[in-house]
Amino acid sequence: MVLELQKRLGGAICAVLKQKYGLTVESVPLETPPDLRLGEIATPIALQLARTLRKAPKVIAQEIVTALGQVEGFAGFEVAGAGYINARLDRGAFVKDAAFPARRQKPAIFANVEHTSINPNKAAHIGHLRNAVLGDTWARLLKAESSSPDTVIVQNYIDNTGVQVADVVVGFLHLEKKTVAEVRQLVADCEKRAEASGRPADAIDYYCWDLYARTSQWYGEGTDKEKAARKQLRLDTLHAIEHGGNETAEIADLISTAVLKRHLETMLRLGIEYDFLPRESEILHLKFWDAAFAKLKESGVLYKETQGKNAGCWVMTRPGAETAEGEADEDAKVIVRSNGTVTYVGKDIAYHLWKFHLLEGCEFGDEVFYTYPDGRQCYRSIDNRSVDANGTPYGTGVPVHFKASGADYVFNVIDARQSDAQANVKEALRGMGYVTQADQLRHFTYEMVALTPRCAEELGYAISDEDKEKPYIEVSGRKGFGVKADDLIDKLIAAARAEVDARQAGRGEAERQRIAAQIAIGALRYFMLKVTRNSVIAFDFKDALSFEGETGPYIQYAVVRIRNILRKCEAAAEAVLTEFSALDKGCVARFLSGSENEDIWALWLRAGRRSLVLEQCIAGSEPAFLAKHAFQLAQEFNNFYHRHHILTEEDPERKKFLLATAAVVLRELLIALDWLGIEGPEAM
RNA sequence: GCGCCCGUAGCUCAGCUGGAUAGAGCGACUGACUACGAAUCAGUAGGCCGGGAGUUCGAAUCUCUCCGGGCGCACCA
Numbered sequence: 001m002v003l004e005l006q007k008r009l010g011g012a013i014c015a016v017l018k019q020k021y022g023l024t025v026e027s028v029p030l031e032t033p034p035d036l037r038l039g040e041i042a043t044p045i046a047l048q049l050a051r052t053l054r055k056a057p058k059v060i061a062q063e064i065v066t067a068l069g070q071v072e073g074f075a076g077f078e079v080a081g082a083g084y085i086n087a088r089l090d091r092g093a094f095v096k097d098a099a100f101p102a103r104r105q106k107p108a109i110f111a112n113v114e115h116t117s118i119n120p121n122k123a124a125h126i127g128h129l130r131n132a133v134l135g136d137t138w139a140r141l142l143k144a145e146s147s148s149p150d151t152v153i154v155q156n157y158i159d160n161t162g163v164q165v166a167d168v169v170v171g172f173l174h175l176e177k178k179t180v181a182e183v184r185q186l187v188a189d190c191e192k193r194a195e196a197s198g199r200p201a202d203a204i205d206y207y208c209w210d211l212y213a214r215t216s217q218w219y220g221e222g223t224d225k226e227k228a229a230r231k232q233l234r235l236d237t238l239h240a241i242e243h244g245g246n247e248t249a250e251i252a253d254l255i256s257t258a259v260l261k262r263h264l265e266t267m268l269r270l271g272i273e274y275d276f277l278p279r280e281s282e283i284l285h286l287k288f289w290d291a292a293f294a295k296l297k298e299s300g301v302l303y304k305e306t307q308g309k310n311a312g313c314w315v316m317t318r319p320g321a322e323t324a325e326g327e328a329d330e331d332a333k334v335i336v337r338s339n340g341t342v343t344y345v346g347k348d349i350a351y352h353l354w355k356f357h358l359l360e361g362c363e364f365g366d367e368v369f370y371t372y373p374d375g376r377q378c379y380r381s382i383d384n385r386s387v388d389a390n391g392t393p394y395g396t397g398v399p400v401h402f403k404a405s406g407a408d409y410v411f412n413v414i415d416a417r418q419s420d421a422q423a424n425v426k427e428a429l430r431g432m433g434y435v436t437q438a439d440q441l442r443h444f445t446y447e448m449v450a451l452t453p454r455c456a457e458e459l460g461y462a463i464s465d466e467d468k469e470k471p472y473i474e475v476s477g478r479k480g481f482g483v484k485a486d487d488l489i490d491k492l493i494a495a496a497r498a499e500v501d502a503r504q505a506g507r508g509e510a511e512r513q514r515i516a517a518q519i520a521i522g523a524l525r526y527f528m529l530k531v532t533r534n535s536v537i538a539f540d541f542k543d544a545l546s547f548e549g550e551t552g553p554y555i556q557y558a559v560v561r562i563r564n565i566l567r568k569c570e571a572a573a574e575a576v577l578t579e580f581s582a583l584d585k586g587c588v589a590r591f592l593s594g595s596e597n598e599d600i601w602a603l604w605l606r607a608g609r610r611s612l613v614l615e616q617c618i619a620g621s622e623p624a625f626l627a628k629h630a631f632q633l634a635q636e637f638n639n640f641y642h643r644h645h646i647l648t649e650e651d652p653e654r655k656k657f658l659l660a661t662a663a664v665v666l667r668e669l670l671i672a673l674d675w676l677g678i679e680g681p682e683a684m
Numbered sequence: 685g686c687g688c689c690c691g692u693a694g695c696u697c698a699g700c701u702g703g704a705u706a707g708a709g710c711g712a713c714u715g716a717c718u719a720c721g722a723a724u725c726a727g728u729a730g731g732c733c734g735g736g737a738g739u740u741c742g743a744a745u746c747u748c749u750c751c752g753g754g755c756g757c758a759c760c761a
Contacts, residue, residue: 027701034704044703050741057741081704082741119761162761313759320687331686337759344761417756419688447689448755471753499723519723530709531697534689536754543696543710547723550697550709557723565720616700628698631708638724647720662720684723 001098001608003615005073006030006041009087013045016067021053036602039078039086046083057083091601092589098608098664099577109146110406112355113139115413115444116267116274117157119164120256122212123205124266125482126539127415127449127475133528133677134446135413136272137623140675145618153407157351158279158380160256162344164477166238168208169252171215174233180247180254187258200486205262208255213480239341242284253281264370264378266485270521271677273372276402277380278354282364283347285383286397291359292350293336301431302335312338319427333424345421349428355410356429356437365397377401410437413444416534444621446533450474451483452540459483472538483539492520495545496553504683515681522552522678529627529676550631552678555669558634558641559680562666565646565659573663580660583653591657599643600661603636607668614675623676630672637665 010028017023025045033042046061053060061079068077075088115135118128135154143149159165172178178186187204194203219230240248260277267273283289293314296302302314308328314336321331335346353359365384368377379402414422422443430438450472456463461481467473475482497516504512527544531537547553566573592601606629613629616622646662649655670680 029701047703047741084704159761164761310759334759339759343759416689420756503721535697536690546710553723561720568720620700625700641720642725645720
């Protein structure tokens with residue numbers, strides 16, 4: 001609504017500038033005036049043109065206003081301040097349209113969003129939650145903005161053959177001296193016990209959390225000789241896992257698969273689902289790397305270093321680096337080690353070539369790994385070449401269902417600490433001549449979640465005096481230092497449940513629990529989304545467990561209030577709006593005029609900003625804008641709720657109008673919440 | 685040393701491609717429930733927007749510089 005009007009006004013002003021001054025302007029800056037009394041849309045264009053036109057801004061503004069004349073949807077224009085052009089909307093027309101907004105034309109977006117990507121060797125923690133919530137919300141926003149939601153694919157990359165998994169395997173084999181059979185039994189026991197108790201602490205990912213921390217500590221203990229031996233053990237274990245076909249790899253597979261399943265369950269509690277789980281084991285076994293390596297060598301992106309510290313390695317020049325003539329580039333990024341093994345960035349380059357369909361003959365085999373309650377299926381990569389014994393080309397899996405999306409845009413939701421690595425992948429693509437793809441590869445970066453010293457102490461961790469002085473302390477899976485995702489969710493649900501029990505004594509056990517979960521998830525997701533990406537979240541239970549003020553539950557509460565009102569008049573939102581649209585336009589305009597009704601107009605105006613906010617979110621890659629919008633809409637509704645009593649309104653036409661106001665806000669709140677991945681409860 | 689991010693009210697954060705009197709939540713203090721359920725609302729106090737210089741008609745926003753904090757810069761991932 002507001003978006004369409006802004007575009008129309010911008011276009012009209014462009015036409016005026018062209019016709020009157022012969023000026024071609026890329027775009028007209030449009031903004032929201034600080035006060036409704038100044039109008040609804042404003043532009044400082046005349047101020048900007050003052051220099052080129054050599055005229056006073058006010059004169060230009062007046063000339064533009066005169067030339068504009070009548071524009072559909074606008075009541076008029078005026079010049080204000082130093083030379084602003086302020087536009088006033090035709091309120092009656094706006095409100096009528098806002099009740100049943102026309103469908104927008106949208107482009108088809110082909111996108112591949114990679115998020116979560118937790119090493120499958122331990123329980124998910126709050127840092128992973130920020131990643132998953134951001135990524136999931138971003139995918140929802142892309143789907144909302146696309147005419148074809150099915151072309152937005154969500155992937156969760158699984159590093160099932162990396163050092164982190166190797167560390168836990170070392171723990172099982174050398175600290176706990178377990179056999180493959182014993183590990184298999186442990187996985188089964190954990191699953192049984194967790195299902196029976198409902199406690200995440202009984203599950204395998206929690207078990208691994210502790211074992212991983214213990215193993216990491218073990219590496220650093222003992223004599224120098226012992227440390228060296230343990231380091232070697234770690235390397236040997238890693239190689240055995242990468243190679244596959246041995247007992248060590250079997251344990252790695254058992255653990256990474258079981259932990260991955262737990263991650264999917266944890267994320268599902270937050271409404272987060274995935275389409276595809278590409279695994280590193282397939283990148284290796286299906287020879288994606290070999291194909292990528294050939295291309296990298298051929299294009300000259302990789303070269304073999306013959307001198308200096310990287311002698312014997314295949315390396316690539318870092319983005320923006322200046323290479324001195326004849327000298328070895330000591331700063332180059334090693335892609336293939338001197339022992340012939342590939343680094344993480346190398347594997348990532350291969351994976352990204354696949355994402356853009358640039359690895360001829362390379363495709364993942366796949367199978368359904370997890371079926372969600374809503375029927376959606378999550379696939380994982382497999383090496384299923386043996387299924388097709390003859391005729392399968394070398395290096396190609398046999399995809400059963402999932403295919404690469406043919407992405408126009410590839411978004412990697414990865415925290416800011418990996419921006420150098422991401423830049424290297426991008427640079428490799430560019431170096432290979434895939435300039436378009438390099439531009440379409442977007443690092444969706446965000447800052448980490450850390451713990452406040454106070455929070456760390458509450459959790460019982462010993463904090464050094466130095467750390468006590470810091471504003472926040474980095475979470476570390478290696479040290480077992482952090483807040484586990486399931487623990488936090490459980491804590492939130494318990495807190496919400498207490499509030500629900502106090503207010504909803506009449507409702508059944510199951511329903512109260514369901515409402516508590518909705519509120520808990522609303523609180524958690526909003527907590528992660530209200531902060532912009534580039535600010536570090538210093539986690540504190542006090543803030544995270546809050547259900548008041550700028551929180552998810554605040555918005556949900558506005559939804560419940562509106563539903564209660566509609567319930568009392570036994571009317572559905574749709575019906576209320578249909579009845580409203582039959583009202584006379586002049587009558588509606590009357591309800592929107594006068595200072596006592598200014599807040600109602602502001603509410604309609606805010607409700608009409610949905611598509612504008614969505615566009616801003618997409619343009620700025622920033623879901624926080626939507627979170628803020630939803631909160632402001634709820635806040636203005638609560639204000640309205642106190643000032644204008646709907647059910648006791650005596651004027652029947654005004655009552656219809658007020659009801660329609662509530663109904664529109666309900667619809668817009670629910671859409672915004674849905675994009676944020678938050679449910680609107682029926683009661684709370 | 686180089687690169688990225690941050691510095692706005694006591695605390696946690698917004699501030700859209702520079703624009704009209706710098707905003708919200710929490711906390712503090714005053715008030716409003718025989719209720720469209722107060723997980724709410726109204727009000728008060730609280731800011732040389734880290735310091736300085738520059739560009740501009742105009743700077744919290746752009747440039748430079750300094751100060752303070754965080755994170756990267758592995759033949760780890």
